[in-house]
Amino acid sequence: MGKEIKSPFFNKLSRREFVKASSITAGGLLLGSLPLGTSAYAAGSDMLKIALIGCGSRGTGAAANALSSTEGVQLVAMADILEEQLADSYRILSTRYADTDKVNVPEEHKFVGFDGFKDAISLADVVLLTTPTFFRPLHFDEAVHQGKHVFMEKPVAVDPAGVRRVLEAGKKAKEQNLNVVVGLQRRYDxxxxxxxxxxxxxxxxxxxxxxxxxxxxxxxxxxxxxxxxxxxxxxxxxxxxxxxxxxxxxxxxxxxxxxxxxxxxxxxxxxxxxxxxxxxxxxxxxxxxxxxxxxxxxxxxxxxxxxxxxxxxxxxxxxxxxxxxxxxxxxxxxxxxxxxxxxxxxxxxxxxxDDPSPYDHEHVELFDAIRSGNTIDNTEYASISTMxxxxxxxxxxxxxxxxxxxxxNSDKRMYPHHDLLPEDVTWDTPAPVQPKEDGYYPVPVPGVTEVL
The missing domain is CATH 3.30.360.10 (Dihydrodipicolinate Reductase; domain 2)
Structure with missing residues (x-):
């Protein structure tokens, strides 16, 4: 049990060893007191600023978990492609924390649209990525590019290409000693x-x-x-x-x-x-x-x-x-x-x-790691479980x-779709899958549907 095996995490030309469960903590790989490098937050700072990317029910819940987990955290930016969803989330969170300074999102820090996530990420130390899964690799890539610590919901991708993109971004996050926690909360239970x-x-x-x-x-x-x-x-x-x-x-x-x-x-x-x-x-x-x-x-x-x-x-x-x-x-x-x-x-x-809620505790460990200068990195095991x-x-x-x-290593997609790059997408952009003349959508058929 727990023996090492080989896995082609990135592509057929590059392979990395899967780390035994006995060699990692339940929360993720603890890298010790390595320097923070290009991380957006320096250990010892007073306030951690948070941006919420994806303001639906799960995103609102994740923000509440983060804000309730510790002192010295503040929501400063929000982004969503649906204006009313962002407004509802802000109303719920600002009401819940009305007697605190934990929600401080002025109108100019509320970003609506497919590309609003970039501006929201730029304002924070820690980003919460809680949109529908398709957008996760893109958003994670951008957060790492901007040098931010990340909490992202599971799963991390919807297809093998997305998993490979997350793993590649994870390599860059590790080089910067960024903390990455993924919402597979049983690991924090x-x-x-x-x-x-x-x-x-x-x-x-x-x-x-x-x-x-x-x-x-x-x-x-x-x-x-x-x-x-x-x-x-x-x-x-x-x-x-x-x-x-x-x-x-x-x-x-x-x-x-x-x-x-x-x-x-x-x-x-x-x-x-x-x-x-x-x-x-x-x-x-x-x-x-x-x-x-x-x-x-x-x-x-x-x-x-x-x-x-x-x-x-x-x-x-x-x-x-x-x-x-x-x-x-x-x-x-x-x-x-x-x-x-x-x-x-x-x-x-x-x-x-009397155990703490794992939904809260994953944020507790994330913030503790940021402040202590340690690093938690869930990217690898979350990508493996996603795959x-x-x-x-x-x-x-x-x-x-x-x-x-x-x-x-499959690049086969059951339904052809583009990457929905935010600078190119509007609500009038054709959806990747279209209904047939009778209004039904194409459904996989075992023995017919090809996945490789």
Whole structure:
């Protein structure tokens, strides 16, 4: 468990070793007291200025988590492509922190449009990147270019090319000793950290197999409004379009997949699976499947079964379970966060009702690292888990058996699209995917859809 393997993180001509889980902290690679280099913030400064890029519900929540996590932080800039979304976010945050100086965003620091993120980033020490996933590689690249510390939501990309771009930007961030925290918050959850510690101590032996689940009801849908262009409709309903958010495998089950990679200390080398649209078949549901099942095989020989669905009225579960040579580990679900031996005797049960929220704690550790001069860098493992999830829905969409190297290096896009460069985009720009004459969008077909 946790042995080193090779991975072509950047391209076929350049390879880097995947770092064992036992050699990194749960929060990320701690690089010690290296100098901050070109970082925008010097350790010891009084105030950390924050810019929020993407002001939807997740962005507003992330900003609240950041502002509540410590003193000496202030929101100074906001950017979004939707004016009313930025206004709502500002109203919520300014009301919540009305009796403090934590929200100080004058009108001239509110940027609306596809290219507003650049100006907002320039005003901050730390940027929160919380837009729909498609834009993440572009925004991360710009934040690193400007020498800013970063919190970015998961996933970090929607396709292999995006993952490679994030990894390349991550190299530049590391050269500048910038802090990068990614919202895979289970890594900052005390329950998961304690179970991981006991796993590393050998309490269940070698992991042989595991099951991870994200089964829930459907995502919300925003009904198309008069005056919306096709591009605006798709962005407002980004969960339902592959080019915007991938699939549920990527947008949600990445959390479970990340735990599997973390606990095993390696990423899978193959994936195969199945999925489809059984219930959510209307045109309003865009393109993604409503159920997926993926079988990942790891270098150690362990097999992780991953399932997710978005169907109403059925059994729901969100958890992870790992089967070892000496026992079983559950992170939640019916058994709770427990370790059992192979005779099902309970050996450990985690009790942590007073634990800090991992959504807050990831920001606590980010700000502590900035102020101390240490560096947290989640880029690598977040990119690996993003790619693991992408390989999963590539396998279910195509119905093919996929290997890690060929998936990571694929430039095949199921639906041709440009990069939506902000200087070229308006709401009248054609959306990357178009509905057919009957109003339905093209949907992947296993055995027909090509992903390599």
């Amino acid at each position: 005390m329950r998961y950290r304690e179970l991981h510690r006991r796993l590393q101590d050998g309490q269940i032996g070698e992991i042989i197999s595991g099951q991870v689940y994200w089964n829930q009801g459907p995502f919300f849908i925003r009904e198309r409004q008069p005056g919306w262009s096709e591009l605006e409709h798709q962005i407002r309903n980004h969960f339902h379009f592959i080019w915007q958010a991938g699939d549920q495998v990527l947008d949600q089950m990445i959390h479970n997949i990340d735990v599997a990679n973390w606990y095993l200390g390696e990423h899978p080398v193959t994936a195969q699976g199945m999925g489809g649209r059984e219930v959510r078949t209307g045109k309003e549901y865009g393109q993604i499947f409503d159920h997926n099942f993926i079988e990942y095989t790891y270098p150690s020989g362990a097999v992780i079964s991953a399932q997710c669905r978005q169907i109403p009225g059925v059994f729901n579960i969100v958890t992870e379970r790992f089967n070892g040579s000496k026992g079983f580990l559950s992170t939640g679900g019916p058994e709770g966060p427990t370790i059992h031996d192979r005779r099902k005797n309970e050996l450990f049960r985690y009790e942590g009702e 693991t999830a992408i390989m999963g829905f590539m396998a279910t969409y195509s119905g093919q058996f996929l290997e890690w190297d060929e998936a990571l």
